[in-house]
Amino acid sequence: MRSGRGIRKKIVLKEEQGEIFGQKVYLESIMSSMTDALIVINPDATLRLVNKAALDLLGYKEDELIGQPMGKIFLQEGDTLHKYFKKIIIAGVAYNVGLTFLTKQGNGIPVNLSGALIQQEGKIIGIVGVARDMRWIMEVISDLEKKDRELEERSKNLTRTQKAMLYMMGDLDIAKKEAEKVSKGLQKLDRFKDELVSTVSHELRTPMTSIRETISLMLDGILGETTEKQRGMLSMCLEDIDRLGRIINNLLDVSRLEGQKEGIKKESVNLTVLVENIITSFHSLAEAKGLEIRRDISPEITMVYVDKDKIMQVFDNLLGNALKFTKKGYIEISIKDKGKELECAVSDTGIGIAEEHLPEIFNKFVQIERVDGPGEKGTGLGLAISKNIVELHQGKIWAEGALGKGAKFIFTLPKQSPEEVLMEGIEKRVASAKREHREFSVFVVRLDNYTDLLGKIKEEGIKELFSKMLEIRNVFKEERTITLKKNDEMIILADVNKQDVPVASARIKRAVKEIFLETDKENEMSFSYGYATYPDGNGSTKGLLEKAESGFISEREERLKKHIMIVDDDPGMVTMIKKTLQSAGYSNFSDAGDGKEALEKINVAIPDLLILDMKIPLMNGYEVIGRLKENVETKDIPVLIISGCAVEIERLDRYVAKKAIPVLEKPWDVHKFRALVAYLL
Amino acid sequence: MAKKILIVDDEPHIVKALALRLKANNYDTVAAYDAMQAMKKAVEEKPDLIILDYKMPAGDGLTVFENLQRMCDLGIVPVIFITAFPDKIVKNKVMEMGAADFIMKPFDTEDLLNKVKKALGDE
Known part of the structure; x- marks a missing residue:
């Protein structure tokens, strides 16, 4: 029994030995296959085990290291090492430290050592450490550090640029604010001027009204009898009041024209007709003075692009002046085609203008010493207004003549083709x-x-x-x-x-x-x-x-490609509709014989137009339209209803009136049908 | 019976001159000097014609006009607007709103009397 037991023990030991041996081989093969360096350190700080990766890394052979103090393979001094390993010992579990291997060649290799205690029955029998070569990470770090420095440099530069920009922006901002201030000021001034002119004219007109009416009442004898002398003076007052009114109107015109508040509204104007209208309006005045108004207008001149009211005002001013300063003879309006422009002129046989006055007559409030004729007194603004108007049309205005030889006022209007007018519009x-x-x-x-x-x-x-x-x-x-x-x-x-x-x-x-x-x-x-x-x-x-x-x-080509769906239970009708449309050039059709099929097909491919018979099987036209309207994607499909005699006309009429859907009644007119399809697509 | 004309203007001088002129032409006149008075006089006096200043204190002429338009008996009374504003826009606006006529200050007497006659249907 004993020996038996002993044999058994032996066998067990052998088995144990075998097992241990196996485990050793197993461990060694694991260790040697590891890519990370593995070291085992004895409690006396000598090296007990170094795997192949560690040997390769350090450049030593196994026998050069085993039993040697571990300080041999670390760059760190003994004290530092001690501290690290103490941490491992205190922690008792796996602990990471950064250390540096010292190779046989004397190079330092940064490693991350993950160490753990090896204990047996509560006793520390060693430390196992796995060291990972950290050179790559150092490379990355140094690379990063380099990049960091570069970035820092760049950001320094950037900040410099930024700062410069900020300063510039600040300057710009100040400049902008200044400009805004000026522009606001100008706008304010402009508004103020407009308001001033408008208010002043309103305020002037109000007292003028009562003065004028009072004078008028006196003149008419309503306030009692007046002598002829008094009436003569009162008439003069009335004339002057009316002149004052004209001056106010003209001032308003000048202010508006100068401020370009009223831009010119160009339209196609028949110049011949315009001139005839002006002549008609002056007819009685001319006749009263025994003056003839002649015209010399090239027959090919008809349409011009001008502001009609404003050009009329120019002719009005010039013709009014001519009549005023002409006692006998005639006045002539001429328009000549000068290629790029039209030259309009109003000439008279009146007292003329002294040459030295010619340059200044277009200035405001300039009234040269011309003996006034009968009629309204001038305001001194008519020619200034005319000049403004002509210049707004990119034309020129000037006067010719000499004292006693009649006067001639000429202005030009650039001829503009519709294209030029268009270009001008776009440019604006x-x-x-x-x-x-x-x-x-x-x-x-x-x-x-x-x-x-x-x-x-x-x-x-x-x-x-x-x-x-x-x-x-x-x-x-x-x-x-x-x-x-x-x-x-x-x-x-x-x-x-x-x-x-x-x-x-x-x-x-x-x-x-x-x-x-x-x-x-x-x-x-x-x-x-x-x-x-x-x-x-x-x-x-x-x-x-x-x-x-x-x-x-x-649009036609685009339209002919569009998808038309025809829904009718009568295949003959479908064919007929298709043929009618095909002959107009349409080619993209689909069809359905009943409401359900129509909806199914619409869900697959949304048509651009639905030609719909209301009386179709499975689901009638009303319901089809209703279903389509429920869906965002289909609600906007245009529908053309084809109505046959069988449909209750009244209901349909009410329906389409409410939904605004066009209806084509059978039998239809081919042209009307195509026109409707073209409109709906 | 002479027709009654309500003159509404905040300028007493104008109202007085107008009243004299219209009386001389055989019209009865009533005067109002602001929008409130204008409404009051219009209701009390039931004029045949109103000559209404466009710009007045206490509600402008337009407000008076709009209020008058809402009243069934006064809505049919013709209104001639009178203004010192040289603006075509004002004229277009009031004419569009249904004014009988428009007179610009200062006005020509003959022109005024013609417009009054026309508005009263006496032509």
């Missing part, structure tokens, strides 16, 4: 958009088949069409500029931002189509459109227009 917009940092858009609409149309609806028809088109301005709430560029092209200037362009152009398209629907019964009209938004096209006027015109999109 560009300037104000620049000033106020706003965007604005140019839309161009062009009739595609102008020459064909000219044959059919004649020029008058097209003029009517375009005059209707001008109503497009109602599309927008603000005031817009709409100009005809050529006979077939229209330009719309609008305060529309880039992001609002699609909405605006859709509105314009809709408006044009509406006009087409009204005018064009044969559905033959088509148009192209283009647009550009300032500051596109290099921000130049020409560039802007070029950009708008270069991207012309044919």
Whole structure:
């Protein structure tokens, strides 16, 4: 039993030994395969075990290290090391320290040593440490440090630049504030001047009213009898009061013109007609003086782009002067085409103007010594106002003549083509958009088949069409500029931002189509459109227009590609509708035979137009429309209802009136059908 | 019976001169010097025509006009606006609002009498 036990013990030991041996091999293989350095230190601070990675790192052979004091492989002094290991011992668990290996070659390698106590039955038998080579991280750190320094340097530079910028901005700010102050001051001054002139004129008129009426009452004998001498004096007073009134009016005009508060509103004006009207208004006065008013107007001169009221005022002033200072002979109005400009002249056979006075007569309140004729006395402002008006039109005004030889007043008006007027309009917009940092858009609409149309609806028809088109301005709430560029092209200037362009152009398209629907019964009209938004096209006027015109999109081509869905339970009807539309050029169709199918198909591909029969199986037209209106994506699909005799007309009438859906009754007129489709798409 | 004209203006001199002129032309006149008085006199006197200054203290002529328009018996009384404002906008505004006529200060007597006649339908 004993021996048996002993054998058993032996076997167990052997087994244990075998196991230990196995474990040793196992551990060694783990240790040697580790990429991190592993060391085991004895309690007496000698090295007990160093793995292959550690040997490789340190450059020693195993026998050069085992049993050696651990100080051999560390750069740190014994005391420092001691402190570190003490920490490990106190902590009792794994503890990380940063140390430096000292290689055989004498190089230092930074390592992160993760050490742990090895204990057996409460006794410390050693410390195991895994050291990770930290050189890479040091590289990263030094790299980072380098970058950090660079960054610091840069940020120093930046701060310098920033500071400089801040100073500059400060300066700019001050300058801006100053400019704002000045501009505000100017605006204030301008407003003050306007208010002053307006108030003064109001305040002057009020007492003038009672004075005038009192004099008038006396003159009329309502306040008692007056002698002839008294009446003579009172008449003079009345004349002077009226002159004072004219001076006030003229002063207001000058103030407005000089402040350019009233910009000139150019329109197409028939100059011949304008001159005839002026002559008519002076007819009785001229006749009373026995003077003839002649005209010498080149027959080709008709339309000019001017501010009608203001140019009339100029003629009025000049003709009034001529009549006043002419006793006999005639007055002549002439207009000559001088190529780039028109030269208008009012000449008379009156007393003339001394040469030395010629340069000053256009100044305010200058009334040279001319013997007044009958009629209203001058205000000394008429010529100054005329000069202002002519210059606002970029023209020149001057006088010719000599004392006793009659006077001639000449002014020029630059001839402007519609294009030039348009360019001027855009330039003004560009300037104000620049000033106020706003965007604005140019839309161009062009009739595609102008020459064909000219044959059919004649020029008058097209003029009517375009005059209707001008109503497009109602599309927008603000005031817009709409100009005809050529006979077939229209330009719309609008305060529309880039992001609002699609909405605006859709509105314009809709408006044009509406006009087409009204005018064009044969559905033959088509148009192209283009647009550009300032500051596109290099921000130049020409560039802007070029950009708008270069991207012309044919509305017709765009429309013919659109997807039309036809819903009718009668396949014959579907075919017929398709054929009618195909012959007009449409090609993208889908169809459905009942309401359910229609909705299913719409959910897959949303059509651009739905041609709908109301009486269809499974789900009627009313419900289809109702379902479409519930969905954001489908609610805006335009619908054209096709009504047959079978549908209860009354209900449909009420329905479409409420929903504003167009209805086409069978049998339909092909042109009307196509026109409606074109309008809706 | 002579037709009655209510003259409304904050300038007594103008009211007096106008009243003399209109009386000389066989009209009865009543005067008011501000908006409050104007309303009061309009209700009390039931004039056939009102000559109304555009700008007055205690509510301007426009307010008087608007208030008159709301009253069923006075809403039909013709109103001639009179103003020293040389502004076309004022004229357009009051004419659009339904004024019978518009007179600019200082006015021409003949012009005034013609407009009064026209507004009263006596032409």
